[in-house]
Amino acid sequence: MTDATVLQPSAMLRRAGLRVTQPRLAVLDALARHPHAATDVLIAAARETRSVSHQAVYDVLHTLSDLGLVRRIQPAGSVARYELRVGDNHHHVVCRSCGDVVDIDCATGSAPCLDPSELDVHAPGFVLHEAEVTYWGLCATCAGSAEPQPDLTAPSRTASSRTTEKRKNRV
Amino acid sequence: MTDATVLQPSAMLRRAGLRVTQPRLAVLDALARHPHAATDVLIAAARETRSVSHQAVYDVLHTLSDLGLVRRIQPAGSVARYELRVGDNHHHVVCRSCGDVVDIDCATGSAPCLDPSELDVHAPGFVLHEAEVTYWGLCATCAGSAEPQPDLTAPSRTASSRTTEKRKNRV
DNA sequence: CCCTTTTCCGGAACGAGTCAAGACAACCGG
DNA sequence: CCGGTTGTCTTGACTCGTTCCGGAAAAGGG
Incomplete structure (x- = not known):
């Protein structure tokens, strides 16, 4: 239901009390374009938007999933994957x-x-x-x-x- | 139901077409004593029985889980864990x-x-x-x-x- | 526009798990 | 009971995803 993509990314960040930064927007965009993507895919996708360090992507994903703005899944034997569909x-x-x-x-x-x-x-x-x-x-x-x-x-x-x-x- | 522990470990190995080796017996014993244990716990436990290389433990666990004699689980954010209860x-x-x-x-x-x-x-x-x-x-x-x-x-x-x-x- | 605080960056480090090649030992057949 | 075959184990290097660290950058409030 609460698919985070329906919100303006910057609004969604602000509403969560987070600063609106380029890396975060780039990661959110990458998430929207690649559902269930692994971190390295998201890094590559975010870099299509802007130069971002891999560490920043990890940080963003942690912050967002801790706040429940993205969901982290990890099927057995797989690396972590992320999706915007939460709630x-x-x-x-x-x-x-x-x-x-x-x-x-x-x-x-x-x-x-x-x-x-x-x-x-x-x-x-x-x-x-x-x-x-x-x-x-x-x-x-x-x-x-x-x-x-x-x-x-x-x-x-x-x-x-x-x-x-x-x-x-x-x- | 088919808890592998009810079988004699060596019999269970033979029935699966596997050779009965000391490392395998040590790992099976470790599994019986430590349900849901992570690999490094099993390595330590198996070494209480006998000197075993960590690689041997990984090999044994792979072989046994491929044959369905042990079950491998991996809750998100956790390392692999193994249990004898299968079936x-x-x-x-x-x-x-x-x-x-x-x-x-x-x-x-x-x-x-x-x-x-x-x-x-x-x-x-x-x-x-x-x-x-x-x-x-x-x-x-x-x-x-x-x-x-x-x-x-x-x-x-x-x-x-x-x-x-x-x-x-x-x- | 400056200051504070959060966020990002770069690089080093870590841990679980894998790869590879040679040594070893179960099991089979004789 | 013994020797050969082949599956298994050992050792050690290595990969890969992820985290730690400390300094630099930039977002947002006053």
């Missing part, structure tokens, strides 16, 4: 082959969206904040072809399939 | 403060245990393997005290709270 507790579909990520609406829309059947039994006293659901499988493209397809939002190089590919030659 | 598609409760992980039974017990409401709409043709659910919040201990409690299965040092702690001083 709804939507979930993610992740392709095991190419690492591509797609959003899926949450059934209830509010976190926690699931009732852990036996939370009290196994973790008495646990204070639940949210339930994160990750759907794993193969995207249409990868399911069709044996070879993993490149995912442009994954960390540069070829794809995130370094792990996947190596594993095949093990065992 | 059921159980889920995890993770403390945001200390990083401690607790198992929770899956409602249906088989993967995928959730029906993604709008999978076809957002990711047409996606072949779903499983749904991974992670419950985030605060464990009883951390919810009570402001200070995060050490989690002995987390990567050595103090706790996994390096990230958490730093963030508090940012913004």
Whole structure:
């Protein structure tokens, strides 16, 4: 619901009590253009707008995600990825082959969206904040072809399939 | 259900077509004694049994998880953790403060245990393997005290709270 | 327009995990 | 029981994502 892109980036920064700086605007723009992108992709994208240090991008991403203006996700085996869509507790579909990520609406829309059947039994006293659901499988493209397809939002190089590919030659 | 610990470790290796070696037995023993442990904890634990190289532990963990004899989990912001409990598609409760992980039974017990409401709409043709659910919040201990409690299965040092702690001083 | 404070920069450093090549030891067959 | 084959382990260097540090720059209030 609260997709941050609908707000003017500078307004959204100010409203959060942050200074409006060129690096921040560049990163926000990069985020809008590359949903679920890894940090190095965002660095490259932000540099299309303006010269920014990699450290600044890391700083901006930290600040924004700490304030809840962007959401940070990190599927197992992947590096951190960021998205502007926040506020709804939507979930993610992740392709095991190419690492591509797609959003899926949450059934209830509010976190926690699931009732852990036996939370009290196994973790008495646990204070639940949210339930994160990750759907794993193969995207249409990868399911069709044996070879993993490149995912442009994954960390540069070829794809995130370094792990996947190596594993095949093990065992 | 299929908790690998109920099997004799050597039998379980042989049945998987693997050689029974000292490093593997040491790692399996370490896994049994330290559920959800990070790799460096497992290395230390395995060395209580026998001298093992860190690389051997990584190799063993890769081999075993590729064959499905151990399960590898990696909550966002955490390093890889391993557990012997496999076969059921159980889920995890993770403390945001200390990083401690607790198992929770899956409602249906088989993967995928959730029906993604709008999978076809957002990711047409996606072949779903499983749904991974992670419950985030605060464990009883951390919810009570402001200070995060050490989690002995987390990567050595103090706790996994390096990230958490730093963030508090940012913004 | 100046001052304070936040933010950014550059570079060094760190830690988890991987790669590579040779040594070693399980297991099989004889 | 022994020797050869092949899978496994060791050692050590290395990659990559991310963080730490300290000084420089610039945003915004007065």
